[in-house]
Amino acid sequence: MFQGSFVALITPFDKNGQVDEAAFARLVEWHIREGTHGLVPTGTTGESPTLSHAEHKRVVEIAIEVAHGRVPVIAGTGSNSTEEAIDLTRHAKKAGADAALIVTPYYNKPTQEGLYLHFKAIADAVDLPIIIYNIPSRCVIDMSVETMARLAKHPNIVGVKDATANLTRPQHVRRACGPDFCQLSGEDHTALTFLAAGGHGCISVTANVAPRLCKELHEAWQQGRVKDAMAIQERLLPLHDAMFAETSPAPVKYAASLLGLALETCRLPLAPLSEATRNKVRAAMTEVGLLN
16 A cells, blocks of 8 residues: 655744744655655654644644645554544544554553554544554554454554564564555664565655655665665665664754754754764765765
8 A cells, every 4th residue: 555765754843943834845845856655744753742733733734735645645643542543533534644653552551452442443433544653662562463463454454664673573464464464664774674574665764854865765676676775775874873863853853954954943852962963963964965
């Protein structure tokens, strides 16, 4: 259903800390021109935990309006409250999203049965394709392959964004859920290896500032040009390192500011980058060829 390079979009803020709608619209248009295969607004990289419900919904609407059907939009609609996730997912469907990305409930720490019931309730309530977002490093919990296989039987649950960096996982998921269950990597460093293990694409942080290189990597893989894909991944490695030198999305927002795409402003509790990380980001972007 979904394959290639999807960008986990940042949410630009203006100098007063408000959502910069004009900058966000320009960002979406730039990604489409650069060849990004799909857009993912209001995810972790979009600082969704700090957006009000009104801001969250407006950001989703802008992405869909600007994309205008040219590329798919997978709206982040997850929450650790099932009712809140249902509300955000209903809005995404009404706004015209192609799918919803729903994170495993953070902080609550549900059991596997709780995870199953949470996602089933959302899928039952909203007729929209759902991508499970499994990111144990941020949510503490790890959805098991067995739980995912149970959920994959639901017609509205169509795939997973896997940010475990466990490269045996996509093989087990493919075996348990079938080859048509969409597997998108959520981890830039291992994206190419994830494809080799049975994945279909990546929801990428790095693609915020290197969209053309990221889409070329996936297209090279899809066309069987494995050496070309490996060369691009090797070229991107220092940029991947820099994007996670401090808590994301602070590094990638600084990188975006160097390209004139948006201000580097993040909302608290994310702190401004240290000077050492700024230097690392700038050096990586120069090495990759994004800055002179």
